[in-house]
Amino acid sequence: MKNKFAKRLSSDGCSEADKVIAMIMKLTEMPEVISFAGGLPDGELFPIEEMKKVTQKLLDEDGHNALQYSSTHGIKELREIIAEQIMAEAGVDITADNIMITCGSQQALEFSGRIFLDEGDVVICESPSYLGAITAFQAYGPKFVEVKMDNEGMVMEELEEALKNNPNAKFIYTVPDFQNPTGITLPVERRKKMVELAQKYDVLILEDNPYRNLIFEGDRLPAIKSFDTDDRVIYHGTFSKVFCPGLRIGWVCTSKEFLDQYLLVKQSVDLQTNTMSQKETALYMKMYDLKENVNKIAAVYRRRRDLMLKTIQEEFPSNCSFTHPNGGLFLWVTLPENLDASDVLKKAMEMRVGFVPGIAFYPNGNCRNNFRLNFSSMKDDQIVEGIKRLGEVLKSYQ
Numbered sequence: 001m002k003n004k005f006a007k008r009l010s011s012d013g014c015s016e017a018d019k020v021i022a023m024i025m026k027l028t029e030m031p032e033v034i035s036f037a038g039g040l041p042d043g044e045l046f047p048i049e050e051m052k053k054v055t056q057k058l059l060d061e062d063g064h065n066a067l068q069y070s071s072t073h074g075i076k077e078l079r080e081i082i083a084e085q086i087m088a089e090a091g092v093d094i095t096a097d098n099i100m101i102t103c104g105s106q107q108a109l110e111f112s113g114r115i116f117l118d119e120g121d122v123v124i125c126e127s128p129s130y131l132g133a134i135t136a137f138q139a140y141g142p143k144f145v146e147v148k149m150d151n152e153g154m155v156m157e158e159l160e161e162a163l164k165n166n167p168n169a170k171f172i173y174t175v176p177d178f179q180n181p182t183g184i185t186l187p188v189e190r191r192k193k194m195v196e197l198a199q200k201y202d203v204l205i206l207e208d209n210p211y212r213n214l215i216f217e218g219d220r221l222p223a224i225k226s227f228d229t230d231d232r233v234i235y236h237g238t239f240s241k242v243f244c245p246g247l248r249i250g251w252v253c254t255s256k257e258f259l260d261q262y263l264l265v266k267q268s269v270d271l272q273t274n275t276m277s278q279k280e281t282a283l284y285m286k287m288y289d290l291k292e293n294v295n296k297i298a299a300v301y302r303r304r305r306d307l308m309l310k311t312i313q314e315e316f317p318s319n320c321s322f323t324h325p326n327g328g329l330f331l332w333v334t335l336p337e338n339l340d341a342s343d344v345l346k347k348a349m350e351m352r353v354g355f356v357p358g359i360a361f362y363p364n365g366n367c368r369n370n371f372r373l374n375f376s377s378m379k380d381d382q383i384v385e386g387i388k389r390l391g392e393v394l395k396s397y398q
Contacts, residue, residue, distance in 0.1 A: 034386035035354040036373040045297050054284045070275040072267045074101025078282040091226030100262050101273045105210050105238035105250035109136040111265050117142050122169040124162050126154050128361035130180045144363035153186035156193045163201040171204035178211040178328025181361045181372035195227045205233045210241050211328040213294050216302040231255035242294045247277040304375045308383050315391030329376040341371040351389040
C-alpha cells in the first residue's frame with residue numbers, strides 16, 4: 001500500500017532519540033535490571049487508602065455527575081482549587097477563568113506546539129531540555145535554538161544573544177524548578193531577567209513546572225509567571241509528580257485570549273479531561289492535606305537523592321561530574337568529552353543497569369557525553385547496587 005502518512009510523520013529513519021528510547025524499552029523488559037531511566041514517581045507512595053474513601057464518597061454523593069461528560073474548560077471546583085491554592089502559592093494572581101484542565105502537562109505541551117508553531121518557526125530552549133517537549137514540538141517542524149546552561153540554569157547573556165539572532169522566535173521553553181533532565185533550578189533574579197528579555201524582544205515564555213512542589217530544602221521560588229505583567233507567560237502545571245499520575249490531571253494557566261485557543265484545540269482533540277479524575281482530585285484536596293502528602297513524598301526522594309549522590313561520589317571515577325538537585329526526580333552526570341554515553345549504555349546493559357543518554361535531551365543532537373539518572377523510583381538497595389555497577393562500567397574506560 002502506498003504511504004498515506006502525513007508529511008510531518010515521515011522520516012528517513014529512526015532518530016538518535018528514537019534509538020535510545022527503543023534501547024531503554026528493551027532494557028526495562030530484561031529480568032533483574034536496575035533502571036534509572038524512567039521518570040516515574042514511586043507508586044508505593046500513592047495515597048491508596050485515602051483514594052478508596054474519596055472514590056466511594058464521590059460515587060455515593062455525586063456519582064451521576066462524576067460519570068457524565070463535563071465542560072472542556074474543566075470542572076470549576078478543581079480550577080478554583082488550582083487558582084486559589086497552587087497558583088496563588090506560586091505568586092500568581094489569577095482566577096479559575098484563566099485555567100483549563102488537561103490530560104497531564106504533556107497534553108498542554110502538545111497543544112502549545114499546535115497553537116503557536118508553524119514549520120520553520122524558532123523555539124528557544126534550555127540545552128539540555130525536556131525530551132517530551134522536544135518530541136511534542138518537533139511534530140510541527142520548528143527550528144530549535146539551544147541556550148547554554150550553567151549550575152543555575154539558562155545563562156541570561158546567552159539567552160539574549162539567541163533572541164537578538166532570532167527576532168521572530170515564537171517562545172522560550174523552560175523548566176525552571178529541578179529541571180528535567182539536569183535537576184537545576186533557575187534563581188529568582190534570572191526568572192525576572194527572563195521576563196524582562198521576553199518583553200524587550202516580544203516573545204512568549206512557556207513555563208513548564210511539574211516538579212515545583214517536590215523541594216527538599218529551603219523555600220519554593222515564585223513562578224516565572226508571577227513576574228509577568230503583560231500576559232506573555234503561559235504556565236503548564238500537573239498533579240502527576242505529587243499525587244496520582246494515572247488520573248492524568250494537568251492544567252494550562254494563561255490569559256483569556258490565549259486560553260480561548262487552547263479550549264478550541266482541546267474541544268477538537270478529546271472534548272474534555274476525564275470527569276471522574278477531575279472530581280476525585282478536587283474531593284481529595286477538600287478531604288485531605290495535599291501538602292502533607294507532598295512533604296512525605298519529598299522526604300523519601302530526598303533520602304534517595306542523598307544515597308545516590310553518596311554512592312556516586314564513592315563509586316564513579318573522579319573525572320565524572322554531576323549535579324546536586326534540591327528537588328525533583330533527576331540528576332545529571334557529565335563524562336569526559338571523549339566518551340559517548342550511548343556507548344556507555346551498551347556496556348551498562350550488559351551489567352543490567354540502565355539510564356538515559358544525554359543526546360536525547362538535545363534537540364540538535366550536539367552533545368553526547370552526559371546522561372540522566374532518576375532516583376525516585378528505585379529502592380535504597382537498588383540505588384547502591386545500580387550505581388556500583390555503573391561505576392564499574394565507567395572505570396573500564398580509564
